[in-house]
Amino acid sequence: GENVEQHPSTLSVQEGDSAVIKCTYSDSASNYFPWYKQELGKRPQLIIDIRSNVGEKKDQRIAVTLNKTAKHFSLHITETQPEDSAVYFCAASRGGNEKLTFGTGTRLTIIP
Amino acid sequence: GAVVSQHPSRVICKSGTSVKIECRSLDFQATTMFWYRQFPKKSLMLMATSNEGSKATYEQGVEKDKFLINHASLTLSTLTVTSAHPEDSSFYICSASGRGAGNEQFFGPGTRLTVL
Numbered sequence: 001g002e003n004v005e006q007h008p009s010t011l012s013v014q015e016g017d018s019a020v021i022k023c024t025y026s027d028s029a030s031n032y033f034p035w036y037k038q039e040l041g042k043r044p045q046l047i048i049d050i051r052s053n054v055g056e057k058k059d060q061r062i063a064v065t066l067n068k069t070a071k072h073f074s075l076h077i078t079e080t081q082p083e084d085s086a087v088y089f090c091a092a093s094r095g096g097n098e099k100l101t102f103g104t105g106t107r108l109t110i111i112p
Numbered sequence: 113g114a115v116v117s118q119h120p121s122r123v124i125c126k127s128g129t130s131v132k133i134e135c136r137s138l139d140f141q142a143t144t145m146f147w148y149r150q151f152p153k154k155s156l157m158l159m160a161t162s163n164e165g166s167k168a169t170y171e172q173g174v175e176k177d178k179f180l181i182n183h184a185s186l187t188l189s190t191l192t193v194t195s196a197h198p199e200d201s202s203f204y205i206c207s208a209s210g211r212g213a214g215n216e217q218f219f220g221p222g223t224r225l226t227v228l
Contacts, residue, residue: 034216043205043219044156046113089155096215099146100207102155 002027004092006103013080014111021106023090024072030092033066033073034100037086044089048075049096077108085110114140114213118206118220125196126228133191133223135206142208145189146217147181150203162189186210196227 003026013019025033031052036044050057050064050073057064061080066073077084090103115138125131135145144163148156160176162168162183170176180192189208193200203224209217 041203041222041224043221046216049216097144097209097217099158099161100156100217101158104155 002030002092002101004090004101004103006090006106008106009104010107010109012109012111015080015082017080019075019077019080019084019108019110021075021088021090021108022072023074023092023103024070025092025101026071027092027094027101028071029094032093032096032098033064034091035062035064035075036089036091036102038089038105039086047088051096080110082110082112084108114138114208114218116142116206116208116218116220118223120223121221122224122226124226124228127197128195130192130194131196131225133193133204133206133225135189135191135208135220137187137208137210137213137218140208140212141186141210142189142213143186143210144208144217145183146207147179147189147191148205148207150205150222152203156205159191193225196225198227201225201227 006023034049038044061078063076088106091100093100117136119134147159150156159174160168160170168181183189205222206220207217
């Protein structure tokens with residue numbers, strides 16, 4: 001089955017700086033890669049996703065890159081703000097309606 | 113986006129009792145629902161996938177006789193934790209995908225189960 005690894009497990013960044021979180025996956029049939037933000041005791045919130053037919057996608061301060069050959073994808077958050085502090089999970093699946101395999105999570109702390 | 117609700121949000125029960133958790137899609141037809149479990153400070157782990165009208169597919173290591181899943185309609189799936197024990201205490205989250213929800217899945221708010 002699919003295996004998703006995520007690094008780093010914790011990340012502290014000064015407010016205004018950029019944060020990068022990286023994930024690798026093992027299943028070459030995976031073609032959907034969402035990123036979720038989760039606050040304590042809440043549901044995961046989809047913040048951005050990318051499908052295998054594109055290499056990069058951007059939405060305001062958030063961007064995701066995908067390298068299918070190397071089987072890795074990354075989340076980039078620019079101009080970080082205190083409200084960006086949360087746990088972020090990457091995930092992979094064989095389609096948007098298919099089961100998700102999650103990474104182990106990154107606790108991001110933005111230092112004011 | 114599409115809306116998924118879960119009930120109850122929190123439940124505390126005694127060891128040995130059974131607990132039922134409901135997951136509902138409010139504004140779309142959920143042809144597929146997923147049940148995840150999340151232990152404190154850990155990731156979400158898929159327990160099972162259920163398609164409306166058929167038996168759930170359980171992930172390796174998940175006991176199907178302990179975690180009973182029913183998906184009898186296009187808007188409702190239930191997870192029953194039978195003979196609950198303290199080690200079953202966790203955050204249980206459902207997600208749903210289907211007609212009218214685009215090509216992604218939507219998460220419920222989760223149920224915090226505490227077994228005493």
